[in-house]
Amino acid sequence: MKQASPWVCVGRRPETTPLPPTHPGTHPSTHAALPMGNSRSGALSQEILEELQLSTKFTQEELCAWYQSFLKECPGGRITRQQFQGIYAKFFPDADPKAYAEHVFRSFDANSDGTLDFKEYVVALHMTTAGQPSQKLEWAFSLYDVDGNGAISKSEVLEIVMAIFKMISPEDAKHLPHDENTPEKRAEKIWGFFGKKDDDKLTEEEFIEGTLANKEILRLIQFEPQKVKERLKEKEKNP
Numbered sequence: 001m002k003q004a005s006p007w008v009c010v011g012r013r014p015e016t017t018p019l020p021p022t023h024p025g026t027h028p029s030t031h032a033a034l035p036m037g038n039s040r041s042g043a044l045s046q047e048i049l050e051e052l053q054l055s056t057k058f059t060q061e062e063l064c065a066w067y068q069s070f071l072k073e074c075p076g077g078r079i080t081r082q083q084f085q086g087i088y089a090k091f092f093p094d095a096d097p098k099a100y101a102e103h104v105f106r107s108f109d110a111n112s113d114g115t116l117d118f119k120e121y122v123v124a125l126h127m128t129t130a131g132q133p134s135q136k137l138e139w140a141f142s143l144y145d146v147d148g149n150g151a152i153s154k155s156e157v158l159e160i161v162m163a164i165f166k167m168i169s170p171e172d173a174k175h176l177p178h179d180e181n182t183p184e185k186r187a188e189k190i191w192g193f194f195g196k197k198d199d200d201k202l203t204e205e206e207f208i209e210g211t212l213a214n215k216e217i218l219r220l221i222q223f224e225p226q227k228v229k230e231r232l233k234e235k236e237k238n239p
Helices: 046-056 060-073 081-091 098-108 118-129 133-144 154-165 183-193 204-213 215-221 225-237
Strands: 078-080 115-117 151-153 201-203
Touching: 046 060, 046 118, 060 118, 078 081, 081 098, 098 118, 098 133, 098 154, 115 118, 118 133, 133 154, 133 204, 151 154, 154 183, 183 215, 201 204, 204 215
Parallel strands: none
Antiparallel strands: 078 115, 151 201
16 A cells, blocks of 8 residues: 655645735644744645644645745745735735734744744644634734733834834824824823823733723734735736
8 A cells, every 4th residue: 555645735835825914813822833844945734734734723725825925935944024014015005014924923933942933833823813712812912912921011012003004094093083193192091091101011811801891902903904905906806
């Protein structure tokens, strides 16, 4: 009997690539810290495929399609920080997504090696799109915890909000409420909802509980989801 190949998802690569930008509210789980273990370019091992199916609930067909597209965009099997920023730039050609992409990349790079492998990418994709609300907010917390010390400061909130504002067009900014139409005002409003003083710190538990209890916080901490959806639809129509 012919032995089954341990490698799957080998072969053609589709023309389109599902590497969309993401936004807070929608952290990779601890599964992302596991090494990828796939050194063979152009193939995905059965072991990794099964592990991803268990940890993300994506189907084999979905994972294979995404892997093929992942290789099309990143033939070496890893996304560098620069490539990741370039992907964002394609989705937001009229904005400056570099700073926001840098922070998202940092939050996805589970082993802090400066690249994203396919496993890190898929787990992050799952947690930011299909995970439970609390899991999504775990990722959002890691995004705002810029220095990775386990707590968020007001200055870190401002840093992420400033990155978000660079992705909002001047025309859209005109329609923002007066008390949140600048990064400083928006960061102040977010911090105020948590009832924190300027020099206070925000723990992960406080961040998640506070955001789950107040939809206004969720709205304020993220890049407008509708804008992301519109960009993705445009890319699907005009790949």
